[in-house]
Amino acid sequence: MLISAYAAMSGSYDYSEVARSVLIAILASYAALDLAGRVTAARGWVRSAWLTGGAAAMGLGIWAMHFKGMLAFQLPIPVSYHWPTVLLSLLVAILASAFALYVVSRQKLGLVRALVGSGIMASGISGMHYIGIAAMRLAATFRFHPLLVTLSVAFAIAFSFAALMLAFDLREETKQTASRKIASAIVMGAAVSAMHYTGMASVSFMPSAILPNLTHAASISSLGNNGIAIVTVIVLAAAVLTSSLDRQAEAELRHLNEELEHRVVERTTELVVVNDELKKLKDELRLVIDTIPALVWSKLPDGSADFFNQRFREYTGLPLEEGLGGGWMSVIHPEDRSKFEDEWHAALVAGETFDVEARLRRADGQYRQFLLRGVPLRDELGKIIKWYGTSTDIEERKRTEEALQEAHARLAHITRVMAMGELAAAIAHEVNQPLAAIVTNANFCLRQLANATPNLEKLREAIAEIANDGTRASAVISRIRALLQRGAPERVELDINQLIQEVNVLLRDELTRNRVSLRADLAADLPRVSGDPIQLQQVLINLVMNGIDAMRTLTDRKRELLIKSAKNHSEVFIQVQDSGEGLDPQQAERIFEPFFTTKPEGIGMGLSISRSIVESHGGRLWAESGSRGARFQFTLPTK
Amino acid sequence: MNDVAPIVFVVDDDPSVRRAIERLVESVGLQVELFASPQEFLQAWRRDVPGCLVLDIRLPGKSGLDFQRELAEANIPIPIIFITAHGDIPMTVRAMKSGAVEFLTKPFRDQDLLDAIQLALERDSARRKQDSEMATLRELYKSLTPREREILPLVVSGLLNKQIAANLGTSEATVKVHRSQLMRKMGANSLADLVRMAEKLGIRAAKPNVP
Incomplete structure (x- = not known):
């Protein structure tokens, strides 16, 4: 090749190197777009790490593209490079990249900020480019074509603006962004290349006799040239891969977070519903508790x-x-x-x-x-x-109960009085027996005393009997009086057998008069019961009188009344059995109803009252029709 | 007849009343036997012992009135004095109609009971005397010949010997012999005597076959 001293040296391009440089530009652009997303997503020191690493990778990429572009340009004379200046250009590229990443990773990107940012970034890239040119050491002088320089700077600004906008737009990572990112990277790579080659075109090399100062200069072998490309690609690939892994991890994390959040929301909603229900329930319960009549x-x-x-x-x-x-x-x-x-x-x-x-x-x-x-x-x-x-x-209930008890007591008393009325003859007999003995004995005594020689032994005997019979008459009268009195029911410990005997005494004449023979089968070791003796006597009198009435018309067999007492677990059991016609099974329960009677002159209160008396003592009274006659039975709890 | 001392039988289920009566009756020198039930009395009673019965109306198992009827049915003619602690008019009437000597309500006056016992014993004595007279009369009557028995109703109807003879178709002399035999055998002092005896024996005057 001929070297003219006046004409600019004509350079030629190795197009395969150009292609490689464009490819690196596209790769660097892709890495930049990719890393912008990471920087945006990260926080704290991770963000700084991403910013630093990203800026280094991106700066390296841009720088490598530029350097590749330079190497693709071949001049007829040997070219060396002043390596400190080369390093400076790399540093500028990295700083420009760092600035760009920082800008796009901010929350907002207004037009003004984008313009200012792109200006700064463009000046960085342009600076890097021209510093790179300045690093050339060759036997020629540079001549810059002002229009093309301006054009290259304008390209740089346009490229920077587009890059910032695209990166900002694409930093939020979604599935659809991948293809857009590749398209954007191609556009950006082309723009970077366009800026570079425009910048290269703006320089003409004039041959010079002055030998270049080759201090700190180095020529780039083809091996070195390719090494730069390979290292750059590796760095960029590593950056993209790391970014991708990080993104995946982040995506997973985010997915988990979202799921978690979703669950939290769901659970919170559920809890709110349950809480509402609980509150409702609580209010309802409180309302119930506050309003129930207790x-x-x-x-x-x-x-x-x-x-x-x-x-x-x-x-x-x-x-x-x-x-x-x-x-x-x-x-x-x-x-x-x-x-x-x-x-x-x-x-x-x-x-x-x-x-x-x-x-x-x-x-x-x-x-x-x-x-x-x-x-x-x-x-x-x-x-x-x-x-x-x-x-x-229970005030009202208590009063009603008391009134009922009072009424019951009155009724019981009335029926007792009525029963006593029916028994008047029998009672008169019981009182007259001892009176007859008393009067007779007294008369005997008078006769003896009228004698000149009274039989004192006989007198003493007679007088003792008078005293005994007086006591006997008095006892009968007090029993009757007790039955006729209307006192409050009392509870005393009593012996049922003794009560049965007393009733037998009262009713002896009534039994005799009706030709009823009474048999008492009383258990010897009967425990005592707690009860009202008058009321219980009334029950017994009622049952015995019923038995007598039931046998009144009996002529074909003996009129027999059996009174039995027995111990039965924790109860005393009393039975009054007659030998009459027995009970109609249908009447067995009805006879306990008030005013129900089978007797022409009865008022139908006796059994009803007897049952309530027994029940008020904690016992039971019932009737059975036995093999012969009716059987009335009642129990009383023992103490 | 009266050489056996009468006994006052007392049936009452009340021992106190029984003993009081015993004391009272013994104090007037009479013998007393006490029983709690009619059965005990029936076992002790002997026909040949004179006496009377003091009976309570109310007795276990049966009433005194029923027992009175049973005694009559068993031909035990003992005079009865009823005592009761509670008697009513229908009961009294029934007892008296059935031949009771007295019906006393407890408590009774001692003299009333003693008087009633006295009366009852007299009645028993009188009945016994009457019974023995009747027995004698029956014995005398048995000793008569059939012909004498034949003319007895005609004699007591007041017919003359001639009329009797005409009735029997025999002679007046024969009738006269039979009649004096009859009077002698019966121990009748007069016609009036014989009429009274015939009445006791239940022989009614014959309606004469007057021609």
């Missing part, structure tokens, strides 16, 4: 109260804080308090349900009868963790 409370295992419902507070007028602990005891009537405390403490100690009646003070100071009941709540180990209870107002 005073509701709960107490701790030691007996101190920890809850009262609204009705309790309203009834007692006691503020919640005063009632809690042991304060609620103050509303119990002083007379009922010790009994209540005993029951309550017994229940606490035994851990058993309790059930006690007591008067509770209303807010206005009036006391009303309440039924207090409590049950323990236990944990799975059986330990009591709480006591729940209600107090129910």
